[in-house]
Amino acid sequence: MASMIKEGGTDLAKGIHERLEQRRRELKELRTRHMRAYERSLQQAREEGKPTVWALSLMPVEIMRAMDLAVYYPELETAASTVTGKAGYFCETAEQIGGLSRDLCSLMRGVIGTMYKDERSQGRFLPHPDLVIGEGSQCDAFAKGWEVVGRYYGVPLFRVEGAFCLNGKINEHQLQWGASELERMVAFIEEHVKSKFRMGRLKEIMSLSAKAASIVQKILEYMKAIPEPRGMVDYLRDWNYLIVFLGTEEAVEYWSLVLEDVKERVENGIGCVENERFRLIYDQGPIYHMFDWYEYLQNKGAVVCFAPNWFGLGYMGMYFDGYMIDPEKPFESLALKHFYSHLNVSLPVQIGRYIRIIKEWHIDGVIIPAHTTCKIYSQSAFEKARTLREQCNIPSLVFDIDCFDERDTDKNKIMRDTDQFLEILESSKRRS
C-alpha cells in the first residue's frame, strides 16, 4: 500500500492525499477559529468586569477555568512577537525602561517589555491583570520575573510551590504538598477577586483534560512509526492546545483531528516528509524566528520525532511515569502533572527518559539548542550530549541561540553547524 501511494498514480492514493490536504486545512481553520474566540473572550472579560489573571503557561489553568477567570499567558505573547520580529524590541524595552540585564531570560524580558509598552504585537489588546499567578520551582526567571509584573501592576501575586523531582519518584508528602498548594491558590483567588470555586465544574473540566491527554498518548504511539507522520513544523502549531485550551472541548476537538490524521498517515505509510533520512529528538521550545530552519531540516530528510519540551509540558510524566489524570482527584492529578513535567525533573531523570525515547522512537541524533538566557537548557546541554554519546552512541548538535531575542542569534553559524551535524549523521548511517 505504502509504495503504491508513493508512486501516486492511483485513484486511491489520490483520494488519501486529498483527504490529508483537506484535514490540514481543517486543522488550520480550527486553530484560527479557536484563537479568535480566545482573544474575543479576553476583550469581553474586560468589558464585563470579569477578573483577568496573568498566568505562567505551566499553571493549572483548569482550576482558573473552573473559577470563571479570564486567563492571559504573557509568555505566548512573547512567542507571538517573535514571529512578527518584535520580540527583540520588547526585550530591549525591558532593558531600557526596567534596567534588566540582557543576560536575563529573554522570554521574561519580552513579557516585561510588553508590560512597559502596554502593547502586543499585531496591535492586539493587552488585558491588564487583576491577579498574577506564577510559580517557583521550574526556573529562576519564572520565579522572579512574575514578581516584577505583580509589583508593576500593583496586583496580588500568588506563587505556587512544589517539590523538585530529583529521582523520578514522588512520595506521599510531596503529593500532599503539591495538592495543598493548589487548594491554597484557590483560597487566594477567592479572597482577592471574589471568584467562586466549584468542585463539580473542576471535575467536568478535568474530564476534558483527561480525554485530551488520552488522545495525545495515542498520537505519541503513532509517532513512533517510520516514516514519522508529524514533524516539528506541526508541533509548532500545537502549542496553544498544550497551554491555552487545556480542559476544553476545543482541545479534544483539535487532538481528535490530529489523531485521525496521524492514524491515516501511519496506516498508509505517509510521512511528514517525502524522504525520511534521520530521526531526531529536538530538545528545546519553539524558535519562531527560525521557522525556515525547521523547514530546512525537513527538506534534508531530518525529522523531529520527539520534542520533550513540546509534550513535556504536561504529558511527559504520563507517558514515562505512568500516572493518569483522575477527574475525581483534580488537585492531586494537577500536582502530579506539575511534578513530572520536563523542566521539574533532574538531569539523570531526563536522561533516563531520553534513553527510552532513543530506543522506542528509533532516534539517530539529538538537537539541543542551548537557549543562552535559559539556565535550565543551556546548562544541561553539554552534559546531556556527553551522556547520550557515551551511553547510546548518539551524536548531538548543541548550538547557542536566543529562542526569542533574535538580536542575539547567529543564524549563519547555526546553518553551518546544522550542515556539519547532518554530515555526521550521514556518515554514521553509512557505517552502520
Next chain:
Amino acid sequence: MLQTADGEKHLKALLDYDTRSIVRELKGRGVKIIGIACSYVPEESILGSGMFPWRVSGTQTLPVSRASLYRSPDISLSYTHLLEAILLGELDFLDGIILTDRDDDMRRLYDVVYDLKKFNLTYMMHVPYANHAICVDEFARSLKRLIETLEDFAEAKIDTMKLGHTIQTCNESRRLLRRVYELRKREWTPLNGTEVMKLVRLSMHMPKNDFNGRLESLLPYLEARRAPLKSNRPRLLVSSDELDDLKYFEMIESEGAAIVMDDLDHGSRYLWEDVNPDEEPFRALAKRFLTLPDYARQSTWKRQVERVINWVKEFRVDGVIQLLEPRSLPRAFRSPYLEMRLKKEGIPAVTFTRQYPLGFVEQLRTRVGAFVEMLSASSNNPEVGNGFNDKGRRHRFGEGNS
C-alpha cells in the same frame, strides 16, 4: 584582658589560622568532613551527627577549562569555579557535599556533581521559595530528611538534645560575630572589611568551640582597636552573593573607603539571626533559615531591601556598592528594584558587575574610585548633594501587595 601587643598578636594568629591543618587532624581522627554549598544548609545538621561542616567555595585560579566541559559560559561563575575546584581535586578531602535547589545553577550543578561520583555522599536539599507556614513545615521536613541521610552516612544517631546543643553552640558563634559587627558602627571601625570577611569565613571552617573561645577573648581588644585603613570615610555597605574573594574588599578599601557593613551570605546574612533554642529543633531551624529576608530568590524582596536600608541607617553608611554577578538570575532580577528603593531613600548606590575571582581589576578600581570620590566630595560639601536622591520621581516599579 589582652594588652595591645598581645591582642594584635592573637588577632593575627586567628586571622592566619591554618584551617587545612584542622581538616588534616580531623581526617586523621576519622571525622568525616561534609561540604556545604549553600547558605540554606544549617551547619547544625552536620555538627549534630559528629561530622565537620565545611563551607565550600570555588577555585580562585583561572582558566576554568575543566568545568567548561560541563557548563555553558552563561551560568553563574561561582558555581563554575566550584565545579572547577572539585575537578582540580581542591575539595578531595570532603567525604560528602550538600547542595540545594536554591537556583537553576545549583540544581544543574548537583546533576553534574552527582554524575562525577567524586564524593561518597552528594545530597540535594529542597528549599521552598515562599516562607509562609506551609513552606516552613515543608522545609522542616526537608531538614529532617537531610538529617536522616546524614545519620545513615555517619552511622550515628542525632537526637533532639544533641541537635539542641549544636544549635546553642552555633548561636554563640553568631552572637559573638554580631558583637564584632556592632563595633563596626563606631566612627573608626575596629576591623576592616577584609578582616571581617576572614573572621566570618573562619567561623565556617573552624571547630566552633575553638572559634568561640578565641573570639570571645579578643573582643575586649577589638573594643579599642582601629582598623588599618587609609580612611574611615566614606563608609560603605557591600551587597552581593557568593562573594568570597577577599581581594574585592582590599581593592575597595584601597581606594580610601571603609567597608563598615555588608549584605553577603558569607557575611552578615550568615550570622544575623539566631535559631530559637526553645522551639522544636527542626521547626526552629526551618524558621531561621527560611524566613530570613535573605537571598533574592525568596519572595521577600521588600523585606530584603528594607533590611539593607535599615543597615544603612544603623551603620551610618554613606554609600552602597552592589557587586552583581550578572549571571546570577535572582539578584539580577531584583537589582533594579534595590537600586530604585535606595534612590528613593536618597542613599547613594551603584551597581558594578563582577567576576568570581577579582578580575578586570583596573576597570573596577576606576569605577569604585570615582564613587568614593563622589561620596567624599558630597560629605565635604553637603550643599552639593550627592545626586542620588530620586524622591518624587514616578518609577517603573509599583508597590504591589505580593
